[in-house]
Amino acid sequence: MGFALLGSLGSFVSVRDSHHWNVRFQSFTLKERFVVGFNLAKNFRAYKKFGRVSLCKSEFVDFEERKSPNEVRKEIEQCYELIQRLGRGVVYLGSSRMGPGHPHYSQTLELAREAIFTAWQIANLLDCSTWTGAGPGLMDAAIKGAQEAGKAVGGFKIGKEAGEWTTSKFHPYLPSETYLTCRFFSARKHGLVDAVVRSSSSDKTAVVALPGGVGTLDEMFEILALIQLERIGSELPVPFIVMNYDSFYAKLLDFLDDCEDWGTVSKGEVSSLWKICNTNSDALAYLAEFYDLPFLDEQKHGTKARSEKRT
Template structure:
């Protein structure tokens, strides 16, 4: 085995071990995904901050990818709530992915695949706000893991009706219509802009 392969294996193991140290003692967690590019004044950034604050006040820890934009807004919402962890699981990228200052626990991963898995492993629900390729990658990873039973039956919320509605139509008109997925697979997700509904349903899941 080549030396660089040995080093890579050590980095992979380190990713998982370090993340488990941060997360394993936490019970009630919700993961929030979304773009790193949105501004503080963006409507979805504001909704992410509002939702995370409401969840944190109900003793729910918030996990994000640790970057700016919607991730930073979500961490900010939970940051000042006592006895709650605002967690950022970051990764070094050439552009835009800089750690936000609103985390109480954080780490930087070496690899995307280990980061994506640890972002959701300990969570009871996933809330996906508008985002780009990275957010889509995270969404489809979770959908696949839940559909195939590799993760517990997590509930996934998509916030941003106008943003996501064409994706849902694609699922319905192409995937379902061609028997690539079952209709019940769509029940994994709820498309809504009603964060009160999301809060209520998540509290039922956890409590």
């Protein structure tokens, strides 16, 4: 029997035996630990699904019985349903850490502007939906860029992104029917992958990896491995673009070159799976060539004018 613990002070749960639970709380502001012990009756299943334990007049801990396999499956199905409604398209991966306290805050602001222009251009070029993790930072920049282009936007959100101290199930401005807040990373990853799978030659999708940290790298290499193993794009290839703004990924690319020297990947294997682009124009030109679409100089000039107007 398992339970989910919700509480403003809570951080740890342990089970002493089948009917006795010990809940330990560690305060973020105090050094004291708070312990609440209680017994569960043998006929607990006959009680209501939710139980509540009072810590003080205003503090409660809620418990909910979980059956994770069924819940994960249900959440994956919800991801697929959302994609079917909004349509497959371009998935953006990127950093959520863009706060004023970041040591490279001014630089990341520029990267956010670049992401907006990229999303605006690609959404118009491919005429497709835009998908992100529905988080802050560069993900938010991609959302705004796609909205400016007047294209559909969808997202697979998680409650708390890296670097955030608070949890929220809601996006600040996206309509609730356009995104799903996932409790399980496996479901979220299924959604991000399925959103770029091409089911027909008329589908125009892509993966665009913006600068990011551990979470972004995790998503990048999972998708890269799926392409490598032909689990994605075996019949209809999917372009994978890495936006190397300001040589952000230079050391990562050097490491992958070292992997070739060590023999852990074949020569040219990784470079054949994705396209490294230093500018938005490089990315657009690559996508236009990939899908045999016109990419005119007027589009480049229009983008430059938009950039100058914003700055």
